[in-house]
Amino acid sequence: FINYYNLVKPHKGIDGLTPIEKLIEYFYPKSVNNV
DSSP: OHHHHHHOOOOOOBTTBOHHHHHHHHHOHHHHHHO
16 A cells, blocks of 8 residues: 555645655654655
């Protein structure tokens, strides 16, 4: 499931992030901001 979203990037309509990247930003905002 996670690998699917990591590989498949339909449209970057959500702040230019993939679904999994959006989830990572939501749950780990500090780690994303540091990157």
